[in-house]
Amino acid sequence: MAKGKLAGKKLILLGERDGIPGPVMEACLKDSGADIVFSVTECFV
DSSP states (O other): OOOOTTTTOEEEEEEETTSOOHHHHHHHHHTTTOEEEEEEEEOOO
16 A cells, blocks of 8 residues: 555545546545545536
8 A cells, every 4th residue: 555645534536527537536646545435526617
């Protein structure tokens, strides 16, 4: 398991459809050791 600044932290990710989607952030943050409890991509119009 990776040891990063977010190791052991629980995260909720809110992505933006025209920006950075939630699953992309999730893939990047999993390597830091964070526990992703919820990830979603929304459209803010």
